[in-house]
Amino acid sequence: MSDAKKPLLEVSGLKVEFTTQDGTVTAVHEASLSLAAGETLAIVGESGSGKSTTAMAIIGLLQGNGRVSAGSIKLDGEELVGASESTMRSIRGRRIGLVPQDPMSNLNPVARIGSQVAETLLAHGLADRKDVDRKVVETLEAAGLPDAAERAKSYPHEFSGGMRQRALIAIGLACRPALLIADEPTSALDVTVQRTILDQIGQMTQELGTAVLLITHDLGLAAERAQRVVVMHRGRVVEQGPARQILESPQHPYTQSLVKAAPSVAMARLRPEDLIAHGGADASGTPDVIVEFENVTKEFHVRGRREPFKAVDDVSLSVPRGKTVSIVGESGSGKTTTARMLLKAFEPTSGTIRFEGKDVFALSREEQKQFRQRVQPVFQDPYSSLNPMFTIERIIEEPLSFYGKGSKREREQRVRELLDQVALPTDMARRYPSELSGGQRQRVAIARALALSPDVIVCDEPVSALDVLVQDQILRLLGDLQRELGLSYLFISHDLAVVRLISDYVAVMQNGRLVEAATSEEIFTNPRDPYTRKLLASIPGNELKIAS
Incomplete structure (x- = not known):
């Protein structure tokens, strides 16, 4: 910055400390920056x-146990530290x-x-x-x-x-x-x-x-x-x-x-060797299809409205065995409602959802029990999807215990295997969710989903609350587990750059309807629907050249 242009904000040698039960923690070490x-x-x-923390120090809104212990913050020449x-x-x-x-x-x-x-x-x-x-x-x-x-x-x-x-x-x-x-x-x-x-x-x-x-x-x-x-x-x-x-x-x-x-729409699928160059997400009736939505509609009655609201409108979509199908779209597009119907949280107003050829809403009690074990969710927020009162071991063991899988000792052994599978140390079993980072919590959520050896995992925005480095680790973990265990993923996301990395097929939803469905490669290199092109054009930094 030239000397002629005096900075509006000058931060010099900023040091921010927090007092905790374990002593003083330094959160910011001698940070300096300026802004015109x-x-x-x-x-x-x-x-x-x-x-x-740096931003909150500038505006004077640090938590009660935090303080600026050294350095200077000047706004238009006026010192704010100590004000x-x-x-x-x-x-x-x-x-x-x-x-x-x-x-x-x-x-x-x-x-x-x-x-x-x-x-x-x-x-x-x-x-x-x-x-x-x-x-x-x-x-x-x-x-x-x-x-x-x-x-x-x-x-x-x-x-x-x-x-x-x-x-x-x-x-x-x-x-x-x-x-x-x-x-x-x-x-x-x-x-x-x-x-x-x-x-x-x-x-x-x-x-x-x-x-x-x-x-x-x-x-x-x-x-x-x-x-x-x-x-x-x-x-x-x-x-x-x-x-x-x-x-x-x-x-x-x-x-x-x-x-x-950092994910980019220019990047290829994490497992390019598994890309299928033919077919599409709606290739129903093929032998390798594990989940199939056929003309599915879901209506909700909204207070004050005479006509019901169509959250999902006549959607047909298939998930091939061992593959990842992502549903993308804005909030209100119907993608999460579609996923929740597969999890049997909602029943379709019309249409059919099949798992291995059977209508999931016409299963016998025993078949329902088996279905719920074979289709598992991983939710968006790792901070609210884990019981804060349970240890990690109990969280992962809970589905095993609920379905009466093995003895107590066998379940403990299974928890250790699952922690190892998601690359977490076994001594983490004794900890609570509050003692884990966001990425570690999401690994626990994935371990819990794997506990019953499912065939399908419904991932509802599983990395949107995570930073890029942790997000990258979780996406690679999901890819490794899919290759190792033959898992099928229904992946819900509004982040198209993430979808590019994880998906074999992509389905684009708008206002409850499926507007486009094809291989990931086709969607990202040759989008046909104007709405899909609009979504792709909206990605921040999409046109920028990223260092390889």
Whole structure:
């Protein structure tokens, strides 16, 4: 950065410590970075790298046991380290805005959206009681919310994920701050919604001249949206520079590993030798088909609507034995509902789902018992899908115990085998989920799914909550297990780059209907439906050259 352009934000030698039961833990070690007015700077790194802690230190929102123990944070020349809480309260919102990661936990569920925007405007004296309603509507309109006057009366649960994130953007930029901290602002959103939200942030910050500090683990997104990138690893800044240079020519070994692990639609299937160049996901009636959906429709009756809502509309789809079929689409496309019908969480309104040729909703009691053992799920969130009160051993053993498989000693031996199978140490059996990382928890969830030796595993967004390095490990584990055990996967995801790596076949859903189904190679190299092309075009960094 040239001397002529004075930094808006200067962080020098920042050290952040947390006091824990085991002593003092240093989360950030002498981190330094700078950001000019109107510039976008991305901090990237995996969980625990210190990127969010650095951001929270800047805005003065560290947890109670955290403190800045050394270094300097200057905003437009003013030192923030050691500033009083009243000073920081006047800076937060007005000079530094924040768009946090999870809109559902960062919006008050019992307050209307408009009142939450109004609270920010009134607190900083940017509106008075007489004109606050008008300014709330203007602020929500600027954030791209349609029908803002009516939407202001809604509660968060009445909004989609994208709309909730727009509300947070409205709150974060309501006071026209000089700096906006966007902490993983789109990680829970589909690619098309993600692009819309990022475009909105870009448009608003450009109009306001606001600088953006973007916290993300998505390298493609960082390279596409930021002028410069800072890479953090274990609390230290290991590399920084122009965004595209970092992506295309990373210098530090950790950055190289991040870039290598980042999924891309340009990458081939993890097991290219198993790709089938003929047939399609709807090749019903072939001998190697293990699961078949035939003209399946699922309707839900919604309060206040006369007509039922069609979540899944006349879908026909097959899963060949030993292969991976991925269903992709935006939220509300029907992909998860389709998967849950196979798991018998919902019964189809019409149509048939067959497992090895038998209608799964016409099985005898004994056949149902066998079916539930042979079709197992792995859910999205490894933090909520494991019982926090159970040890890892009990979590994995539970399905074995429920179905009366083996003696206590045999079940203990099976748990050790399963831990080994998912590359976890056997001494982890005595731990609890809270003592494990996200990637370790997802390995436990996979071990539990494997306990009953299933034929089919339904993977519902199994890596969307994980960082790229851990995500890469889990995807490779799933590939290895499939090759070793002959597993069939029904893989649900909105992340097309991940789908490219894991899939033999891809089915694209939109508004409950199947719009395209073919081999993975065909979908990604020659998409036929405009909606599929739109999804592919929305992937952050899709057009960028990634270092090999």
